[in-house]
Amino acid sequence: MNRIALPSHLDQSEAVRDRFGRLKKRPVILDVQSLQKEFESNAGRTVALQNISFQTHRREFLCVIGPSGCGKSTLIRILAGLEPQTGGQVLIDGKPVNGPGRDRGMVFQGYSLFPWRTVKKNVMFGLEMSGKEGSVAESEALQWIDLVGLSKFANSYPHELSGGMKQRVAIARALANQPRILLMDEPFGALDAQTRSKMQQHLLEIWKNIDITVVFITHDLDEAIYLADRILVLKAHPGEIQELIEVPVPQPRSPDQFLSPEYLATKMRLEQLIHPPEEGVEVNGDHLNMMRMVHVDDAVSDVM
Amino acid sequence: MATYSGPLGRGVTPRARFALGVASFLLPLGLWCLVSYVPFVWHPLVEVTVPGGVSYFEEGMLVEHAVFEKERDTVAEAGQPVPAGVPANPVYLPAPHQVASAFYTAFTTKPLRRDEKWLHESLWTSIQVIFWGFVLSSAFGVPLGILAGSYLTVSKLTEPFIEFFRYLPAPAFGALAVAILGIYEAPKIAIIFIGTFFQQVLVIANTTRKIDPTLLEAAVTLGAKRVSLLFKVVIPGVVTHLYLDMRILLGWAWTYLIVAELIGTSTGITWFITQQARYKNFANVYAAIIMIGILGLTTDLFLGWLGARIFPWERHRRRA
Numbered sequence: 001m002n003r004i005a006l007p008s009h010l011d012q013s014e015a016v017r018d019r020f021g022r023l024k025k026r027p028v029i030l031d032v033q034s035l036q037k038e039f040e041s042n043a044g045r046t047v048a049l050q051n052i053s054f055q056t057h058r059r060e061f062l063c064v065i066g067p068s069g070c071g072k073s074t075l076i077r078i079l080a081g082l083e084p085q086t087g088g089q090v091l092i093d094g095k096p097v098n099g100p101g102r103d104r105g106m107v108f109q110g111y112s113l114f115p116w117r118t119v120k121k122n123v124m125f126g127l128e129m130s131g132k133e134g135s136v137a138e139s140e141a142l143q144w145i146d147l148v149g150l151s152k153f154a155n156s157y158p159h160e161l162s163g164g165m166k167q168r169v170a171i172a173r174a175l176a177n178q179p180r181i182l183l184m185d186e187p188f189g190a191l192d193a194q195t196r197s198k199m200q201q202h203l204l205e206i207w208k209n210i211d212i213t214v215v216f217i218t219h220d221l222d223e224a225i226y227l228a229d230r231i232l233v234l235k236a237h238p239g240e241i242q243e244l245i246e247v248p249v250p251q252p253r254s255p256d257q258f259l260s261p262e263y264l265a266t267k268m269r270l271e272q273l274i275h276p277p278e279e280g281v282e283v284n285g286d287h288l289n290m291m292r293m294v295h296v297d298d299a300v301s302d303v304m
Numbered sequence: 305m306a307t308y309s310g311p312l313g314r315g316v317t318p319r320a321r322f323a324l325g326v327a328s329f330l331l332p333l334g335l336w337c338l339v340s341y342v343p344f345v346w347h348p349l350v351e352v353t354v355p356g357g358v359s360y361f362e363e364g365m366l367v368e369h370a371v372f373e374k375e376r377d378t379v380a381e382a383g384q385p386v387p388a389g390v391p392a393n394p395v396y397l398p399a400p401h402q403v404a405s406a407f408y409t410a411f412t413t414k415p416l417r418r419d420e421k422w423l424h425e426s427l428w429t430s431i432q433v434i435f436w437g438f439v440l441s442s443a444f445g446v447p448l449g450i451l452a453g454s455y456l457t458v459s460k461l462t463e464p465f466i467e468f469f470r471y472l473p474a475p476a477f478g479a480l481a482v483a484i485l486g487i488y489e490a491p492k493i494a495i496i497f498i499g500t501f502f503q504q505v506l507v508i509a510n511t512t513r514k515i516d517p518t519l520l521e522a523a524v525t526l527g528a529k530r531v532s533l534l535f536k537v538v539i540p541g542v543v544t545h546l547y548l549d550m551r552i553l554l555g556w557a558w559t560y561l562i563v564a565e566l567i568g569t570s571t572g573i574t575w576f577i578t579q580q581a582r583y584k585n586f587a588n589v590y591a592a593i594i595m596i597g598i599l600g601l602t603t604d605l606f607l608g609w610l611g612a613r614i615f616p617w618e619r620h621r622r623r624a
Binding site for chain 1: 516518519521522523524525526527528529532536537540541543615616617
């Protein structure tokens with residue numbers, strides 16, 4: 001098979017290199033230091049995450065990608081404080097994380113909106129928890145709802161909204177707390193392709209307009225390249241960092257870039273890392289046991 | 305027009321559902337009518353209409369077929385006038401129309417003795433006993449259940465004992481309740497309390513445990529702490545299911561009512577039923593039993609209707 005000639009994903013244009021230079025000079029928001037996570041199970045100890053270290057700078061968009069079982073969800077849950085690590089530490093603005101906190105907003109794949117609260121009340125939840133007064137909380141909430149374009153639905157209940165709208169509410173709810181960092185765990189995984197691409201554009205718009213650092217988990221390579229400044233690639237068993245890729249596609253991003261050489265080069269690199277060519281025919285018995293089940297005299301005996 | 309209504313026929317129209325609901329009442333009623341009004345269905349006895357030559361027969365007396373035939377043959381052989389009779393059901397199975405009229409007359413019949421109560425007074429006494437028993441039980445059972453469902457320590461501290469206690473049949477405490485609380489309403493309320501409370505704690509705790517854990521996680525990442533987590537997330541998150549539990553538990557409370565009312569001085573609807581059964585007014589007995597059913601069903605329908613109003617976010621589930 002002939003492959004089109006692509007540049008290396010390491011080749012960066014002047015503007016891109018310049019931008020990364022400036023990005024790395026920004027203050028570090030999230031500092032993960034040799035993070036370790038082990039589970040006790042019946043089968044003995046399982047290492048979910050091993051020696052994970054990286055830094056995220058202010059207003060950076062970081063995507064975490066990896067095959068299933070690489071522990072990317074575990075990683076983001078530790079960052080959120082929902083699970084304790086077994087080694088290493090996580091620093092936000094230099095302070096170690098111990099349990100969930102308002103400085104880290106989280107958006108879940110399953111939306112997890114409060115079904116008994118209207119859109120407005122959902123967004124007000126964090127503000128109420130911080131003790132803001134009703135009218136102040138309400139006007140702030142309405143601003144965030146406006147930001148995600150759902151002003152018309154402020155008084156609707158979650159079950160009256162589509163999946164994409166629900167996820168916009170969840171984003172507004174997390175942002176209303178004005179966290180330092182927004183953690184997103186495969187937030188668009190349950191959406192159809194069209195809604196998903198719209199949501200990606202919405203998210204980039206929001207990210208550009210407010211002071212927020214994003215850590216975004218996904219298993220979709222295109223989504224990672226389209227959204228991220230840098231992509232943290234994990235590998236499975238045990239979950240370790242394989243590579244931290246600086247995406248050479250210039251900012252601001254648009255869907256027109258999907259066929260640009262930088263984009264395709266990055267995609268090729270990710271494919272190599274995540275779907276390496278299999279050695280040998282039978283890796284772990286994970287193949288179909290095929291035999292021909294079509295009658296020899298059949299009018300359509302062959303699909304080729 | 306396509307007529308497929310989904311696997312297991314779940315897609316039937318609202319009109320058809322209503323019709324089926326009506327039919328679920330008409331079917332047993334039809335069966336009852338069949339047994340009552342069609343002479344050759346069951347009717348194991350003979351009601352004597354003409355005593356004839358049988359010395360002990362009286363008009364309106366119920367005798368078994370075999371006895372009737374034997375006596376008829378005996379008097380016929382002796383050349384005396386033969387008795388006549390029609391097939392009849394035992395006295396404990398009155399016909400629907402008798403029960404229907406008893407339904408009306410039970411309310412309008414004056415009590416036989418001066419210290420006895422009208423039916424509506426008996427019913428009202430029963431409703432009060434149920435109400436206080438259930439309210440008292442809920443006042444302790446619901447908070448304890450929610451706490452046990454929310455916090456593992458509370459659960460481990462209370463549930464093993466409650467699990468043991470709920471196997472002790474509430475009526476077994478009857479004598480004890482009378483000894484401690486006297487013979488009037490208090491021991492009856494206590495029996496309903498004992499019958500409801502222990503089940504209630506376990507049921508409520510179980511329902512509370514079923515809250516979607518990601519809602520709790522979302523809440524803590526938004527800054528919710530222990531108390532606000534309980535009152536702003538756990539309780540509103542399970543309240544609709546708790547409401548449904550309470551409707552079912554209220555049904556259980558009714559079953560304890562009959563036993564409870566036999567304790568100490570017999571009162572309420574149970575007193576009415578036993579009294580009427582003693583006079584062999586079985587039509588009145590059935591009327592009273594059906595009345596309990598109607599009261600229970602209307603209360604439940606009302607609570608269902610009310611629930612749809614207090615919990616507007618649940619309405620879509622009812623439609624689905």
